[in-house]
Amino acid sequence: MKARVLLSVAAIAVMVTASVAAPKVSLKGVKCVMNPKMAAKAKASVDFKGAKVYFCCGNCAKAFTAKQKDPKVATKGNHQLVATKQVKQAKCPLTGGKLNPATKIKVQGAELAFCCNMCKGKANKAKGADQLALVFSDKAFKKAGFAVPKKKAKK
Helix, strand or coil: CHHHHHHHHHHHHHHHHHHHHCCCCCCCCCECCCCCCCECEEEEEEEECCEEEEECCHHHHHHHHHHCCCHHHHHHHHHHHHHCCCCECCECCCCCCECEEEEEEEECCEEEEECCHHHHHHHHHCCHHHHHHHHHCHHHHHHCCCECCCCCCCC
16 A cells, blocks of 8 residues: 555646646747648657757658758757747847847747847838748847756755
């Protein structure tokens, strides 16, 4: 009897820990990085910069893995990490300056803030792929200090 209770408690603890350790990513409205006409699916993903990039199928995941060094492909991957809220922004993607919460906008479905209204205006003025490259290129991603939040240690 004691063994069953202990096993039950242990099983519940494992399930709770697993559900807390692996937060669900909302893919609502998120498109495949390689085929933007298709919706991204949880079953097709690739590890990228400490998080996951999602695709419509395994073929797109393979293509991304092969081409992720290409600046245009990396930019799209960076954008999806922000759009799915897997990474947190620390600084302005254009200047590396301190963020001003009043400058927060959505850039193709991803929330982003800037240091000032001039940077915000520059991002708003750019369109399409140019806009993505401006704020989500590897250079801008690094300047903005995007990172996967560290998990809090439990006491």
